[in-house]
Amino acid sequence: MDGITDAPMRAFQGAQNTFTHSVTEFIRVSNHPLPTRVFIRDVPELATRAKTTTDLPVQIQILGGDPDRMAISALNAVAAGATAIDINFGCPAPTVNRNDGGASILRCPQRVYEITKAVREALPASIPVSVKARLGWDTIEPIYENAEQIQRAGASWLTIHARTKTQGYNPPVYWKPIGEIRRDASIPIVANGDIWTVEDFYLCQEQTRCSHYMIGRSALANPNLPHQIAQTLGLQTLTPIPPVDWPKLLQEFHDHSTNFHGPNHPKSLNRLKQWLAIAARFGDFPHFANLKKISDHQDFMTTLTTLCHFQTSSNPLKLVEISHH
Ligand SMILES: Cc1cc2nc3c(=O)[nH]c(=O)nc-3n(C[C@H](O)[C@H](O)[C@H](O)COP(=O)(O)O)c2cc1C
Numbered sequence: 001m002d003g004i005t006d007a008p009m010r011a012f013q014g015a016q017n018t019f020t021h022s023v024t025e026f027i028r029v030s031n032h033p034l035p036t037r038v039f040i041r042d043v044p045e046l047a048t049r050a051k052t053t054t055d056l057p058v059q060i061q062i063l064g065g066d067p068d069r070m071a072i073s074a075l076n077a078v079a080a081g082a083t084a085i086d087i088n089f090g091c092p093a094p095t096v097n098r099n100d101g102g103a104s105i106l107r108c109p110q111r112v113y114e115i116t117k118a119v120r121e122a123l124p125a126s127i128p129v130s131v132k133a134r135l136g137w138d139t140i141e142p143i144y145e146n147a148e149q150i151q152r153a154g155a156s157w158l159t160i161h162a163r164t165k166t167q168g169y170n171p172p173v174y175w176k177p178i179g180e181i182r183r184d185a186s187i188p189i190v191a192n193g194d195i196w197t198v199e200d201f202y203l204c205q206e207q208t209r210c211s212h213y214m215i216g217r218s219a220l221a222n223p224n225l226p227h228q229i230a231q232t233l234g235l236q237t238l239t240p241i242p243p244v245d246w247p248k249l250l251q252e253f254h255d256h257s258t259n260f261h262g263p264n265h266p267k268s269l270n271r272l273k274q275w276l277a278i279a280a281r282f283g284d285f286p287h288f289a290n291l292k293k294i295s296d297h298q299d300f301m302t303t304l305t306t307l308c309h310f311q312t313s314s315n316p317l318k319l320v321e322i323s324h325h
Contacts, residue, residue, distance in 0.1 A: 001216050002026055002091075007044050007052075008256040008271070013219070014056030015252065018226035018236060022058050023132070026088045029064030030099060033072035039080040044260070046081035061132065063088035065100030065111065067118030074119045078127055084156075087119060089133040089146070092165045103165035107137050109145045116153035128156035132192075138166040140174050147181045147189075155187060159214050162193035179208040190214050196221065196282065198228045220275050221283030223249055246285070247305040250275070254297065269297050 002025040005013075010022045024043055027034065040046055045058040052058060060082045064070045074085045089112060091102025098104075105111050112133075120129045131150045136142035143160060150158050160181065162173040173194040182189040192214040195201050204213070213233075219226050223244050230236040250272050257268035273292055279285035287307040294300040 004216075004220070004274070008253065008260050008268075010045070010056060010058055011052040011054050011256040011259070012253045013226075014052040014054030015256075016223075016226065018230045019056060019219075020235065022052070022056050023061050023086050024058060026061045026063040026091060026102075027073075028096070028101060029062055029066070029069050029073045030101075031069075033069045034062075034076060036076045036080045039077045039082065043080075043082075050081055050083040057083070059084040059086050059128075059130070061086040061088050062119075063091060063096065063101045065105055065115070067114045070115055071118040071122035074129070075122045078123055082127070084128045084130070085119060085123065086130045086132055086159075087116060087155075089131060090161050090165075092134070092168055097165070103134050103137060106133060106142055106146055106165070109142070109149045112146050113149035113153045116150055116155055120154040129154070130157045130159065131155050132159045132161065134161050134163055134165055135174060135177060136164050138164055140164060140177055143177055143181065147185065151186055157188040157190060157212070158185070159190035159192055162191070175204050175207040178210065182208055182210050188212055192216070195225075195229075197225070198232070201225075201229050201232065217278055217282055220278045221281075221285075222279075246276075246279075246308050247301060250304065251301060254301075264297070269295070269300060272297075272300065 005022065005025055013019050013022060027038070027042055039060060043058065043060060045052055050058050060077045062070060062073055062077070062085065070087070077085060088102055089105050093102065096102040105115065116129065116131055123129060133143065133146060147158060160178045162175050162178055171194070175191060178189060178191045189210055190212040191204055191208040191210040195204050195213065195215050196218045201213070213229065215226065215229065224241055227236065227241045253275065254268055254272060257265070257271055261267055276285055276288050276291060280288035287304065290307060291300060291303060294303060
């Protein structure tokens with residue numbers, strides 16, 4: 001996710017040992033093919049066989065509308081050390097779409113085919129090329145034709161975000177078409193979109209029968225969800241899953257940020273706030289208002305620890321109060 005799943009976040013997620021796979025933020029190919037150095041700069045994991053230091057495989061995602069420039073960029077990414085390439089046909093951002101990239105390509109299945117095929121043909125067969133797509137621009141039907149073109153072009157798998165571009169991130173999600181495509185597909189289909197709880201996951205699983213799932217925002221809003229889903233899929237046997245320990249998780253993430261940016265970099269604290277803003281908006285993290293204005297990391301962590309500790313220790317008190325009445 002652009003602005004979120006950067007190298008420190010990928011390293012952090014690798015340490016949680018729940019995801020089997022991660023994808024970089026999209027890297028945009030515009031007027032010229034991207035040279036090797038851009039990938040080396042943006043994706044430090046390329047120096048370690050495209051895995052985080054915490055052993056999570058990292059796939060490079062590229063975005064653009066010109067088949068040749070996309071193909072040469074993908075080739076350069078592989079020369080830089082990439083072991084898998086993903087093509088973004090999902091981004092709904094107006095600046096991206098105006099410049100012929102992301103979800104705008106979905107309006108023309110022939111272009112979806114040509115871009116995917118050009119990237120596929122440019123790379124050695126040992127390098128998987130996958131696609132991330134939305135259902136369509138303003139209707140859901142284009143995904144059927146686009147999924148066929150993506151398979152015909154030789155993609156190794158297809159991840160489908162169950163919304164149209166015009167929906168942005170608004171409800172509803174349409175998981176059913178993902179199931180229909182999965183049923184007839186010759187490649188693995190990865191289901192994505194609005195899996196916020198284990199119940200959502202079961203519903204999505206029921207409607208899609210997919211073997212593979214991608215989750216984005218909910219991994220931050222509810223950090224236990226990846227553990228719960230991994231367990232459901234038989235990927236992990238950490239039972240019982242302990243309650244979310246926000247200070248511990250945020251300190252761990254901060255340590256990974258410090259490894260990348262150096263000590264006391266303002267970006268590191270900002271990223272903690274960004275995470276908690278997502279947890280407050282989409283999850284049940286209650287303390288964001290008390291934390292967002294703090295500008296010192298130590299102060300931030302102390303306040304966070306106090307607030308979280310107070311919250312935990314106040315629960316038994318409430319029970320005592322209730323038992324008095
Ligand atoms: C801030 C933000 C940035 C995103 N950036 C990307 C991106 O770079 N590449 C991509 O394929 N999807 C991107 N997405 C879409 C997510 O990967 C995902 O498809 C979407 O959030 C729905 O899944 P979720 O409900 O599990 O979050 C982004 C989403 C958000 C909210």
